[in-house]
Amino acid sequence: MNKSGTALLGLASAALSVTSAQASFSATYLGVGATQTHQTAYSAAQAWNSVASVNYYNLAMSEHRWDRGGETQIGWCVQVFQGLQVGTTYVFELVALELVPQSPPAPGPMGIMKANILRDASSRWLGADSRVIGSAGSANAAAAAFNALAWEITHENLSTTDINVGLSRLSLASGALRANLTGEAATIYANMLASLGVGGWQTVGCEGWLNSSAQDQFRVVPGPATLALLGLSGLLGRRRR
Numbered sequence: 001m002n003k004s005g006t007a008l009l010g011l012a013s014a015a016l017s018v019t020s021a022q023a024s025f026s027a028t029y030l031g032v033g034a035t036q037t038h039q040t041a042y043s044a045a046q047a048w049n050s051v052a053s054v055n056y057y058n059l060a061m062s063e064h065r066w067d068r069g070g071e072t073q074i075g076w077c078v079q080v081f082q083g084l085q086v087g088t089t090y091v092f093e094l095v096a097l098e099l100v101p102q103s104p105p106a107p108g109p110m111g112i113m114k115a116n117i118l119r120d121a122s123s124r125w126l127g128a129d130s131r132v133i134g135s136a137g138s139a140n141a142a143a144a145a146f147n148a149l150a151w152e153i154t155h156e157n158l159s160t161t162d163i164n165v166g167l168s169r170l171s172l173a174s175g176a177l178r179a180n181l182t183g184e185a186a187t188i189y190a191n192m193l194a195s196l197g198v199g200g201w202q203t204v205g206c207e208g209w210l211n212s213s214a215q216d217q218f219r220v221v222p223g224p225a226t227l228a229l230l231g232l233s234g235l236l237g238r239r240r241r
């Protein structure tokens with residue numbers, strides 16, 4: 001998995017943030033893989049530090065299995081308010097991570113800062129197959145923890161473009177996105193959150209899947225696609241000069 005420091009990550013994000021939908025592809029939803037259900041709430045208007053009362057629902061936090069051209073791939077939900085039907089084939093636009101999720105419904109595209117936090121989380125915790133690393137004995141709890149982290153990053157109203165400030169405002173106990181994780185999932189989530197940004201911000205190639213009427217996804221992309229991402233950064237830099 002290709003990892004680098006903050007400067008390189010910033011270049012890659014700048015390049016990807018100016019791209020629009022690059023290609024369309026079809027994928028058939030096979031259902032969830034590792035999964036757990038936890039109480040979750042999302043109230044789009046709440047500030048990041050709000051503790052106002054919200055309604056909780058039992059939501060599945062899962063890795064999602066897809067048949068894409070005969071290959072089984074794992075995706076992660078970045079859109080709480082939309083769903084998927086098992087056995088249904090969806091047409092997605094392949095886009096930069098910054099451009100998912102779509103709005104409406106909320107929350108809208110995550111943008112550069114959130115995408116950089118999510119890349120760091122993915123670099124540390126997801127393998128090349130987009131599954132949580134080293135989770136064989138705790139796969140369900142680990143999937144729930146990572147899904148909760150992805151939702152917190154993408155759905156929270158962080159109200160900043162400073163990545164370190166944004167990180168400090170991530171909390172499942174307050175704000176727009178909240179979740180009552182229990183047991184092993186809560187422990188794994190705490191470890192994941194505490195790891196973010198440690199030793200410098202890391203990056204890994206990620207792609208967004210965009211569909212106006214279905215749940216948007218993201219996934220880690222294997223090495224060659226990461227190299228293409230960094231190549232795009234170089235092209236943008238030459239254009240600016």
